[in-house]
Amino acid sequence: MNNHLDDLRRILTEPAGPHLDDEKLAEMVTAELSGEDVDVLYTPETAHLGRCPDCAAAYEELASLSFTAVAGMAAAAYAMTPQQAFMTLLQPELAEPAANLSQVIAALPLLFAEPPTTPEEFEAVLAHTTWAQSVPDVATTVLRHLAALTAYLTSTAAAVWGRAVDVQTAVLPQGHQLQLQPAPGTAVPVLSSAETGDEWHLLSRSVGHPVAWHVSMRAARRSATGCALMVHVDRPGLADADGRQVTIAYGGREETAVTDANGTATFPLVPIAALPTLQVTIDTLPEQPGQQQR
Ligand SMILES: [Zn+2]
Structure with a gap:
């Protein structure tokens, strides 16, 4: 109870102080994202947040945006590398790259439990799927790069294993x-x-x-x-x-x-x-x- 009274007295007697600018808010969010103790590092600013609903709302919005962005980047880095490399190889050979090319390429490792060593094996696997029908030009291009496909499938599996x-x-x-x-x-x-x-x-x-x-x-x-x-x-x-x-x-x-x-x-x-x-x-x-x- 005494704490509450103290808080109340401080709120009534102390000015809320200047509002926190965007730069300060960003600095605090960054510190929080890297696991720092914001209450200790930014004591006066945290106190201001406790008394100023406007700054508190701005901080909360910035913090949640930043957390989402960081989680998104971690997910992207997880899924990206081998796929990106394979796409870079194929793209120049595609007359008109499909808008959903990255999804098309990402679907390939799900189709092959073993890398195809011949065009016949490649086509035999695709015959059981709708993959090739939807993107015939990509299929033709991949077929020209079976060795690269093997590298792509292998490195994708290696990136996934044990994660x-x-x-x-x-x-x-x-x-x-x-x-x-x-x-x-x-x-x-x-x-x-x-x-x-x-x-x-x-x-x-x-x-x-x-x-x-x-x-x-x-x-x-x-x-x-x-x-x-x-x-x-x-x-x-x-x-x-x-x-x-x-x-x-x-x-x-x-x-x-x-x-x-x-x-x-x-x-x-x-x-x-x-x-x-x-x-x-x-x-x-x-x-x-x-x-x-x-
Ligand atoms: Zn404020």
Whole structure:
């Protein structure tokens, strides 16, 4: 109570002081973004913010804009490098580069669990997708650069392997859905990143109420660009771990696997590049009599 009275007395007796100019606000936001203790570094300014709604609003707006920009740049740096290099190579050869060229190029690593070594392999993979039909000239150009495509696929997979992923979960009528996305804020390369092993523990997570399911996902590297993906699904007191459908979606396609007696569904070959953006759907409906043959 005494503190409140003191505050009130100070507000009434002390002038609010001059307003903080844009330069000072920017300086304080920068300090806050780099983890400094703004209250200590900028004591009089912070006191002014406490008494002046106008400056407080301006500070808050600038701070939230800056936080968004920094998070965005971290995400961009995460996704950019190999893709940017491949685009720089292709662009001069494209008569009229598609407006969505970066998305078109970004979709490529999701299509190839293994780099195609011949034009036939390249076309065989694309035949199962709508990718080439939408951008025939890009497909022709990529075909002329299979070696560069291999480098692009390999470096994209290397950039992705072992990185942190964020997970959003949703409860569906038939079960649970997990949407993976690259975690922001990991733009700074880790020194030991060249030594990532052949096993990547992607996530371990409880989903749903009142009885939570436990979902864990693990990838085992099979090559520079492909891996096996194991999705383990469990729940306290679960009697029948097997026979549960798990579906993964990436790059416009879906694959389904069924859990074994240990509750693990295995996808033998998935593009590593697809892992951070996978959508995983787990059928957790209780087994109904007569539904066994699904
Ligand atoms: Zn002010």
